[in-house]
Amino acid sequence: MQPTDSDKNGSTNAGQKPGLAKAPLLTPAPSVIEAGPSVPTRRPSLAPPDASRTLDMADEIAGRFPSAKIDYVRPRRIKVTVPADKIKVVALYIRDALGFDHLNVVGGTDYMQQGEFEVIYFVGSVSTPGQQDLVIQLAERVKRDDSPKVPSLTEVWGGAEYHERETFEMLGIVFEGHPDLRRLLLPEDWNDIPPLRKDYISPGR
Amino acid sequence: MSTAFEYSPDADRIMSVSLGPQHPGAGHFRIRLWLDGDIVVRADPDPGYVHRGEEKMSEYRNYIQNVPHLERPVILDSSGILFAYSLAVDQLMNSKIPPRAEYLRVIMAELNRIISHEYYLGILGLFVGQTTMITWMMGDRDLFIDLGARIAGARVTFAYIIPGGVRNDMPKGLEVQAFETLDWFDKRMDEYEKMFFRNPLWEERSRGVGVLTREDAIRLGTTGTVLRASGVAHDIRKAEPYSVYPEFDFAVASLKEGDTWSRAYVALEEMRESVKILRQAFKNIPPGPVRLKLGPQPRVPAGEVYARTEAAHGEMSYFIVSDGSPKPYRLKLGVPSFKNLPAIRHLLKGLHIADIPPVYWGLNYWPVEADH
Numbered sequence: 001m002q003p004t005d006s007d008k009n010g011s012t013n014a015g016q017k018p019g020l021a022k023a024p025l026l027t028p029a030p031s032v033i034e035a036g037p038s039v040p041t042r043r044p045s046l047a048p049p050d051a052s053r054t055l056d057m058a059d060e061i062a063g064r065f066p067s068a069k070i071d072y073v074r075p076r077r078i079k080v081t082v083p084a085d086k087i088k089v090v091a092l093y094i095r096d097a098l099g100f101d102h103l104n105v106v107g108g109t110d111y112m113q114q115g116e117f118e119v120i121y122f123v124g125s126v127s128t129p130g131q132q133d134l135v136i137q138l139a140e141r142v143k144r145d146d147s148p149k150v151p152s153l154t155e156v157w158g159g160a161e162y163h164e165r166e167t168f169e170m171l172g173i174v175f176e177g178h179p180d181l182r183r184l185l186l187p188e189d190w191n192d193i194p195p196l197r198k199d200y201i202s203p204g205r
Numbered sequence: 206m207s208t209a210f211e212y213s214p215d216a217d218r219i220m221s222v223s224l225g226p227q228h229p230g231a232g233h234f235r236i237r238l239w240l241d242g243d244i245v246v247r248a249d250p251d252p253g254y255v256h257r258g259e260e261k262m263s264e265y266r267n268y269i270q271n272v273p274h275l276e277r278p279v280i281l282d283s284s285g286i287l288f289a290y291s292l293a294v295d296q297l298m299n300s301k302i303p304p305r306a307e308y309l310r311v312i313m314a315e316l317n318r319i320i321s322h323e324y325y326l327g328i329l330g331l332f333v334g335q336t337t338m339i340t341w342m343m344g345d346r347d348l349f350i351d352l353g354a355r356i357a358g359a360r361v362t363f364a365y366i367i368p369g370g371v372r373n374d375m376p377k378g379l380e381v382q383a384f385e386t387l388d389w390f391d392k393r394m395d396e397y398e399k400m401f402f403r404n405p406l407w408e409e410r411s412r413g414v415g416v417l418t419r420e421d422a423i424r425l426g427t428t429g430t431v432l433r434a435s436g437v438a439h440d441i442r443k444a445e446p447y448s449v450y451p452e453f454d455f456a457v458a459s460l461k462e463g464d465t466w467s468r469a470y471v472a473l474e475e476m477r478e479s480v481k482i483l484r485q486a487f488k489n490i491p492p493g494p495v496r497l498k499l500g501p502q503p504r505v506p507a508g509e510v511y512a513r514t515e516a517a518h519g520e521m522s523y524f525i526v527s528d529g530s531p532k533p534y535r536l537k538l539g540v541p542s543f544k545n546l547p548a549i550r551h552l553l554k555g556l557h558i559a560d561i562p563p564v565y566w567g568l569n570y571w572p573v574e575a576d577h
Contacts, residue, residue: 076445101423102423102426103426105524107537109526109537110535126423126432132439132444159424160426166543184253186256195261202261205265
């Protein structure tokens with residue numbers, strides 16, 4: 001039981017019809033992943049959560065944006081990868097139509113062997129009833145070259161500002177349209193490549 | 206960091222001042238202020254003075270070695286930050302945690318929530334001039350640290366919640382001490398309310414100060430007491446129940462005003478709810494094993510996971526990418542204080558200098574956590 005084997009089982013092609021996408025979207029045993037503890041079920045809320053909501057939502061996104069690739073769907077998580085030039089439109093749709101109003105965190109990963117960076121926005125919803133437990137992971141891939149650039153989503157979720165500054169500093173990804181893209185956490189005299197890139201080796205390692 | 210502001214025609218009127226990082230009223234943290242008289246016209250929080258590169262460090266250590274250093278950013282709430290980490294690793298490994306371990310995790314997390322909130326209220330009181338508050342809170346906090354120390358064997362940095370369960374069982378007969386402490390603390394919290402929250406001096410310094418509206422609280426991505434004091438009853442323990450929280454009867458404290466007083470009062474109410482949870486947990490804790498045998502270097506299947514919990518400061522989240530090796534490929538820490546950074550800048554603007562301490566400390570901001 002691979003909990004997160006997204007590439008083999010969970011991905012769907014962009015052009016698929018929403019209805020057809022339903023079956024292969026679900027990873028084999030996702031209910032176990034999100035179900036939490038294995039204590040005997042004393043209350044119904046401890047039962048494994050239902051994946052139908054996220055499946056419908058993933059269908060909606062995939063149907064509306066053919067370029068979006070649904071990486072995996074779990075009962076409480078959806079991961080969508082979109083091209084960098086489309087991310088703002090998708091983000092606005094996720095915020096306004098689906099009601100995901102609260103940015104949790106922005107992460108970035110250096111996939112050095114694939115020659116790509118991944119920027120990923122974790123968006124939850126705090127005021128839309130019934131979906132407060134869901135998180136949409138909106139990801140984009142950008143080529144790992146000298147000046148990786150992606151559009152900033154600070155206009156969509158105001159909370160993204162400091163998260164994007166951190167990602168800019170730690171991975172060297174430039175967020176275009178960011179109101180105040182400066183370094184944040186590292187010392188002012190930092191004179192090396194961004195530290196969370198995989199080719200940066202910590203001193204003494 | 207030069208800005209056009211300093212060279213503007215108003216430069217003789219607008220003064221730029223650093224609050225921190227050495228100032229005792231800021232913690233290891235600097236806020237750059239632009240002042241017109243004693244009014245803040247612009248504030249620029251500048252974290253990073255205690256940045257230790259936790260995320261990079263995690264990539265060099267295996268999943269068990271990561272436990273003790275990951276709790277360092279929030280020694281106030283060391284279980285809160287490890288709970289989310291253990292949850293993430295458990296989900297990656299698809300492990301089923303024994304029920305007793307889940308109860309012990311909840312007990313430790315709630316003890317730590319009280320410890321952290323006591324510290325928060327104490328420091329907040331100190332900087333508003335309620336010195337009694339810090340002496341009371343620090344003293345009372347120690348009772349809960351003692352309870353935690355009897356369970357975990359260490360003070361403050363418990364390193365108790367680990368992937369696969371908890372480190373060890375609690376000693377026999379601990380319930381007696383726990384119930385004594387909780388009974389006493391229930392009455393003590395009523396005294397807090399009379400002594401501090403209904404104190405005219407404290408109310409004058411905190412009521413209506415630093416008001417964050419509901420819309421702004423959501424837009425800026427705030428979490429924890431800040432979000433709940435602004436009228437959003439969002440608590441991950443209820444919104445996305447994890448561990449055995451669905452088995453407990455407790456409420457989510459939330460107020461509508463969004464000022465400093467409400468933020469502090471939400472923390473007090475949360476301590477009351479934590480006491481409720483602790484009573485039920487100590488009463489109903491099932492027998493059984495407390496950890497899975499994972500070995501010193503557990504094999505974690507490849508995949509990625511995003512797990513979040515409600516820590517004392519707010520929503521604590523981990524994004525872990527595993528490539529199947531013994532060490533995480535990428536570990537992204539989403540810490541609540543960092544999420545509240547935009548609120549600092551937003552709230553300080555337009556304040557008098559004298560209102561900075563109640564607003565800044567009222568946000569439950571912990572610089573070390575934000576810098577991770």
